[in-house]
Amino acid sequence: MSEKFLEIKDLAVTYETDEENVNAVNSISFSLNKGETLGIVGETGAGKTTTALSIMQLLPKEVGKIKNGSIIFNDENLLEKNSHYLRQIRGEKISMIFQDPMTSLNPVLTVGEQIGEALELHNKAKKENINQRVGEIMELVGIPAARKSEYPHQFSGGMKQRVVIAIALACEPELIIADEPTTALDVTIQAQVLDLMDELKNTLNTSMIMITHDLGIVAQTCDKVAIMYAGEIIESGTLEDIFSEGNHHPYTVGLFNSIPKLNDKKTRLEPIDGLMPDPTNLPKGCKFHPRCLHCMKKCKMEEPKVYKKGTKTIRCHLYDN
Amino acid sequence: MKNNKKQKSLVWKRLKKNKLAVVGLAILTIIILTAIFSGFIVDYEKQVIKQNMKIRLQPPSSEHLLGTDSYGRDILSRVLYGSRYSISLGFIVVTFALLIGGTIGAIAGYFSGKIDNVLMRIMDIFLAVPSVIMAIAIVSVLGTGFINLAIALVISNIPVYARLLRSTILTVKDSEFVEAADAIGTSTFRIITRHILPNSLGPVIVQATFSLASAILAAAGLSFLGIGIEPPKPEWGAMLTEGKEFLRDMPYLVIFPGMAIAATVLSLNLLGDGLRDALDPRLKK
Numbered sequence: 001m002s003e004k005f006l007e008i009k010d011l012a013v014t015y016e017t018d019e020e021n022v023n024a025v026n027s028i029s030f031s032l033n034k035g036e037t038l039g040i041v042g043e044t045g046a047g048k049t050t051t052a053l054s055i056m057q058l059l060p061k062e063v064g065k066i067k068n069g070s071i072i073f074n075d076e077n078l079l080e081k082n083s084h085y086l087r088q089i090r091g092e093k094i095s096m097i098f099q100d101p102m103t104s105l106n107p108v109l110t111v112g113e114q115i116g117e118a119l120e121l122h123n124k125a126k127k128e129n130i131n132q133r134v135g136e137i138m139e140l141v142g143i144p145a146a147r148k149s150e151y152p153h154q155f156s157g158g159m160k161q162r163v164v165i166a167i168a169l170a171c172e173p174e175l176i177i178a179d180e181p182t183t184a185l186d187v188t189i190q191a192q193v194l195d196l197m198d199e200l201k202n203t204l205n206t207s208m209i210m211i212t213h214d215l216g217i218v219a220q221t222c223d224k225v226a227i228m229y230a231g232e233i234i235e236s237g238t239l240e241d242i243f244s245e246g247n248h249h250p251y252t253v254g255l256f257n258s259i260p261k262l263n264d265k266k267t268r269l270e271p272i273d274g275l276m277p278d279p280t281n282l283p284k285g286c287k288f289h290p291r292c293l294h295c296m297k298k299c300k301m302e303e304p305k306v307y308k309k310g311t312k313t314i315r316c317h318l319y320d321n
Numbered sequence: 322m323k324n325n326k327k328q329k330s331l332v333w334k335r336l337k338k339n340k341l342a343v344v345g346l347a348i349l350t351i352i353i354l355t356a357i358f359s360g361f362i363v364d365y366e367k368q369v370i371k372q373n374m375k376i377r378l379q380p381p382s383s384e385h386l387l388g389t390d391s392y393g394r395d396i397l398s399r400v401l402y403g404s405r406y407s408i409s410l411g412f413i414v415v416t417f418a419l420l421i422g423g424t425i426g427a428i429a430g431y432f433s434g435k436i437d438n439v440l441m442r443i444m445d446i447f448l449a450v451p452s453v454i455m456a457i458a459i460v461s462v463l464g465t466g467f468i469n470l471a472i473a474l475v476i477s478n479i480p481v482y483a484r485l486l487r488s489t490i491l492t493v494k495d496s497e498f499v500e501a502a503d504a505i506g507t508s509t510f511r512i513i514t515r516h517i518l519p520n521s522l523g524p525v526i527v528q529a530t531f532s533l534a535s536a537i538l539a540a541a542g543l544s545f546l547g548i549g550i551e552p553p554k555p556e557w558g559a560m561l562t563e564g565k566e567f568l569r570d571m572p573y574l575v576i577f578p579g580m581a582i583a584a585t586v587l588s589l590n591l592l593g594d595g596l597r598d599a600l601d602p603r604l605k606k
Binding site: 056087099100109121 | 434497502504506507508515516520522
């Protein structure tokens with residue numbers, strides 16, 4: 001169960017508008033094995049959602065362009081496939097949990113119809129059985145099956161997110177991309193939803209890409225972590241690699257310093273000064289250098305290479321040999 | 322399908338609470354039933370078009386409840402029979418305008434870009450001409466008659482629906498649930514028909530009831546001008562024309578057909594308002 005089944009190589013995505021080109025994702029690579037969960041962490045605008053959308057090939061038409069790279073899923077490059085093929089993959093093999101459950105459900109269809117839609121589209125069940133299967137999936141995510149003929153507005157936020165998860169799970173996909181699944185929920189519901197996703201992942205043995213800006217969620221659910229900054233993965237490794245002491249990218253250190261800790265008596269947190277660089281006009285050299293505490297001359301001139309140690313990679317000049 | 326039924330009964334429940342809408346629906350039902358069964362209630366040959374100059378211009382009496390017109394024809398029979406033209410014309414116009422205009426608007430709204438530009442500029446050309454002038458032009462080319470009048474009204478209504486559907490689809494198509502539907506592999510056709518259209522339906526239904534009313538008015542207006550349904554067929558607008566010479570002495574010649582037009586239009590407007598409220602999910606209780 002450790003075969004690589006999703007591999008992304010040198011993926012670059014640009015949003016081309018009439019005024020400017022936004023370099024949202026700049027040459028990122030990562031891979032995922034069966035049953036694993038990868039956490040993608042980063043500030044808002046770091047390119048996390050763009051990465052997810054490009055795997056699904058759902059980038060905004062006309063504007064979002066994949067410039068380079070390959071997305072290999074089950075030995076096939078998704079970038080070379082036609083839209084008909086992709087439609088079969090979506091929902092059945094790869095599905096997505098969206099950020100905001102309040103808006104990602106269709107208000108005029110009952111939740112049962114919406115969960116059943118994926119089954120119907122991918123012929124996962126016979127027409128007579130869809131109803132029964134929908135009931136099973138709803139029970140699985142903790143909604144009474146009797147509520148399937150209700151409409152989304154009759155559900156609370158946490159329940160709606162469960163419906164969204166149920167839709168994503170309906171066809172038992174091999175990969176689930178969860179794009180900040182708990183951002184719109186309050187903390188108590190967050191914990192429930194995360195537990196639920198963890199449990200389902202284990203029973204169904206699906207892989208997951210968890211996109212979040214919350215390191216707490218990563219610690220709770222992920223096996224591997226990739227930290228993104230300005231469209232690049234600046235550090236990646238297993239959960240222990242990232243969370244244990246050792247060499248880290250200055251940005252990762254900064255991220256951890258901005259989390260409140262229970263046993264530290266500090267009156268103020270240490271945020272990372274400054275803002276993410278403008279993606280239409282990225283700085284030369286290392287993209288983090290304007291905010292970096294360890295900035296050297298070299299950092300402003302040339303892009304850092306990837307420094308590898310075991311399972312861990314860091315993209316920083318500090319660790320040049 | 323079970324759910325569908327349930328939703329319909331919900332809409333019906335909410336509609337029933339609105340007294341004005343129920344009144345509108347009742348009047349409209351009566352008018353539609355009259356239109357359907359008028360062939361059985363009155364005899365077209367003997368009562369509707371047969372002239373009898375001996376009894377012309379009689380005021381209402383027990384024999385002729387609404388009086389007789391300048392050719393001695395029973396006004397009640399003519400008003401009853403006239404509902405046929407108005408109602409069928411209204412429904413035909415709305416159905417075809419909605420189908421054609423809606424398709425154009427849906428395509429323009431969903432695909433946007435060049436297709437949108439080309440389609441909507443064509444619609445703009447149609448919209449630039451006032452609909453009555455347009456109808457007059459079309460009727461003068463095709464000739465008068467029921468079908469030609471219908472064609473003229475359909476053409477002048479198409480751009481209205483094209484614009485309406487395009488704009489509602491533009492607002493709905495960027496919703497996250499459309500993206501979510503895309504993410505589970507829904508086809509474009511299905512996204513439009515199952516996810517986008519039902520969410521754009523509210524304004525369309527309201528527009529449909531109102532343009533049903535305005536189509537009936539336009540048909541009456543064109544017939545009044547003599548380019549709609551030709552006499553001796555008892556179209557309400559045509560009856561107004563016939564009666565207008567006697568307006569001062571025999572006002573009931575225009576009052577009764579006029580009331581028929583007003584009642585139909587009013588009932589449609591009341592029903593349209595009620596339907597809009599009943600269909601709006603935000604007003605659900």
